[in-house]
Amino acid sequence: MKMHPFAKFSLSSSGTSSSSSRRNFVDKPKNRRAWLFVALVFPILILLMFTSAPRQYLSIRRLKQRFRAPAGSEQCKYGTVYVYDLPPSFNKKLLDNCRAIDPQNSLCDALSNDGFGPKATDLQGIIPEDLTPAWYATSMFAGEVIYHTRISNYKCRTYDPDSAAAFYIPFYAGLAIAKYLYANRSIESERESQGESLVKWVTEQPSWKRSSGADHFIMLGRVSGDFRPGDHHMDAKSGSSFVLMPPIRQTLRLALERSPWDRYEIGVPYPTGFHPRSNAELENWLKFVRTRNRSKLFTFVGGKEKRLKDDFRGLLVDQCRDESDRCTVVDCSETRCSDGSPAILEPFLDSNFCLQPRSGDSFTRRSTFNCMLAGSIPVFFWKRSIFGQYDWFLRDDPERFSVFIDEKQVRNGTISIRKVLEGYGIEEIQMMRERVTNLIPRFLYVMPGDDEYDDGGVGKYTMRDAVDIAVEGVLRRFKELRLVERQ
Numbered sequence: 407m408k409m410h411p412f413a414k415f416s417l418s419s420s421g422t423s424s425s426s427s428r429r430n431f432v433d434k435p436k437n438r439r440a441w442l443f444v445a446l447v448f449p450i451l452i453l454l455m456f457t458s459a460p461r462q463y464l465s466i467r468r469l470k471q472r473f474r475a476p477a478g479s480e481q482c483k484y485g486t487v488y489v490y491d492l493p494p495s496f497n498k499k500l501l502d503n504c505r506a507i508d509p510q511n512s513l514c515d516a517l518s519n520d521g522f523g524p525k526a527t528d529l530q531g532i533i534p535e536d537l538t539p540a541w542y543a544t545s546m547f548a549g550e551v552i553y554h555t556r557i558s559n560y561k562c563r564t565y566d567p568d569s570a571a572a573f574y575i576p577f578y579a580g581l582a583i584a585k586y587l588y589a590n591r592s593i594e595s596e597r598e599s600q601g602e603s604l605v606k607w608v609t610e611q612p613s614w615k616r617s618s619g620a621d622h623f624i625m626l627g628r629v630s631g632d633f634r635p636g637d638h639h640m641d642a643k644s645g646s647s648f649v650l651m652p653p654i655r656q657t658l659r660l661a662l663e664r665s666p667w668d669r670y671e672i673g674v675p676y677p678t679g680f681h682p683r684s685n686a687e688l689e690n691w692l693k694f695v696r697t698r699n700r701s702k703l704f705t706f707v708g709g710k711e712k713r714l715k716d717d718f719r720g721l722l723v724d725q726c727r728d729e730s731d732r733c734t735v736v737d738c739s740e741t742r743c744s745d746g747s748p749a750i751l752e753p754f755l756d757s758n759f760c761l762q763p764r765s766g767d768s769f770t771r772r773s774t775f776n777c778m779l780a781g782s783i784p785v786f787f788w789k790r791s792i793f794g795q796y797d798w799f800l801r802d803d804p805e806r807f808s809v810f811i812d813e814k815q816v817r818n819g820t821i822s823i824r825k826v827l828e829g830y831g832i833e834e835i836q837m838m839r840e841r842v843t844n845l846i847p848r849f850l851y852v853m854p855g856d857d858e859y860d861d862g863g864v865g866k867y868t869m870r871d872a873v874d875i876a877v878e879g880v881l882r883r884f885k886e887l888r889l890v891e892r893q
């Protein structure tokens with residue numbers, strides 16, 4: 407049965423309440439489902455009222471039995487994770503007020519479905535028919551909600567802080583600052599206030615005090631620069647300085663892009679739209695991208711940045727247009743490149759390579775993951791876009807699955823992207839594509855399984871995905887720290 411991230415504890419182990427588990431945060435459950443729930447839960451409540459032990463005690467003990475793996479078990483050999491039940495203003499209220507997160511662009515749909523977003527609707531004819539139900543219009547900024555959902559359902563979650571090896575703080579820091587990112591300094595106190603309240607709340611918790619937060623972690627669904635005013639390319643006075651606040655500075659942070667100088671920061675993959683529900687769906691997808699006939703040498707999906715002088719992306723758009731027999735360009739300043747749209751999937755499926763420059767304000771892009779998911783080989787122009795970023799996930803040396811071309815040489819015309827890429831033989835391309843496709847399962851975000859899927863007969867998903875790798879990495883790191891301290 408799937409746990410809703412804001413559920414305090416689970417009442418039923420029979421899986422009957424899963425009918426509401428796939429619902430949108432903002433949607434009301436269907437009436438019939440609500441009645442079914444009441445009919446099932448009511449007798450349990452009556453039963454609990456007539457038992458001698460206090461209700462809270464009973465349910466917590468039952469949960470411990472269900473969720474805490476037995477001591478010494480292989481499955482949780484690095485320990486268990488405790489999920490803080492934060493005051494709703496730090497997460498749930500942000501979702502309830504999803505219209506206010508980004509005034510220009512409502513994120514309500516994008517953050518629905520426990521962060522995975524609405525189903526993608528227009529991929530028919532582009533991908534195999536039986537795989538379309540595994541595709542969603544997932545927002546690149548939904549990571550905080552997705553991690554919360556997944557860690558709430560994590561196999562090694564514990565409800566007992568005394569036995570936890572790691573503490574997860576489900577504060578949606580990126581959603582909290584989104585509306586201040588491009589705002590001006592006049593509201594500085596406002597944009598820092600939620601981060602400051604969180605710091606105040608968490609540092610008062612007994613579990614934090616015990617370790618000074620050394621076994622705590624958080625997920626930031628944006629690039630780290632958005633939380634470091636001054637690092638940020640666009641405006642030193644925008645964003646918030648959340649990660650620079652003293653207690654957070656030494657809290658382990660999972661972020662879409664890490665700062666190379668911060669050992670407390672771990673880069674985690676941007677969410678993509680593919681969320682396979684079974685091993686068979688994953689295998690079908692891998693087979694599809696491996697055997698795909700690719701008519702173009704390379705592709706570039708991205709917008710010109712007219713406000714930047716010497717805009718490199720604009721240069722790539724122009725170069726790609728000049729080589730249109732070999733390159734496909736999707737100019738996102740003209741075409742809609744929205745989440746889950748075919749405009750960003752199809753060109754990657756049709757190309758051997760994809761160009762991945764930095765964007766105005768960050769070195770990494772979600773596009774790198776969209777590209778690799780389609781079995782296309784990424785081409786980087788800045789080392790920081792990939793080297794040292796996602797080592798836990800793309801464990802291979804980036805040189806083995808990507809191409810690096812120096813941006814300066816492209817600018818001064820001493821190197822031609824086309825010539826460099828034409829230098830790769832068919833076998834070499836196939837070898838690199840194989841490495842790319844082998845990495846795909848490691849950067850996917852799989853939805854927590856529930857009975858709906860078992861009923862549908864699509865089977866189960868048993869591979870480790872990005873959340874499994876991230877959380878296990880956090881647990882390993884804390885375990886190593888404890889060992890070092892003991893010596």
Ligand SMILES: *[C@@H]1O[C@H](CO)[C@@H](O)[C@H](O)[C@H]1NC(C)=O
Pocket residue numbers: 590591592
């Ligand atoms: C900043 O905010 C103040 C007060 O709201 C406003 O008067 C000013 O024009 C803004 N500046 C910019 C550059 O937007």
Ligand SMILES: *[C@@H]1O[C@H](CO)[C@@H](O)[C@H](O)[C@H]1NC(C)=O
Pocket residue numbers: 697698699
């Ligand atoms: C790819 O092209 C080759 C040769 O043109 C053809 O034999 C093969 O069936 C095609 N594969 C797919 C998956 O379309």
Ligand SMILES: *[C@@H]1O[C@H](CO)[C@@H](O)[C@H](O)[C@H]1NC(C)=O
Pocket residue numbers: 812814815818820
């Ligand atoms: C082009 O840039 C590269 C890298 O900075 C430099 O080594 C090279 O000398 C430059 N060539 C010309 C012709 O400017």
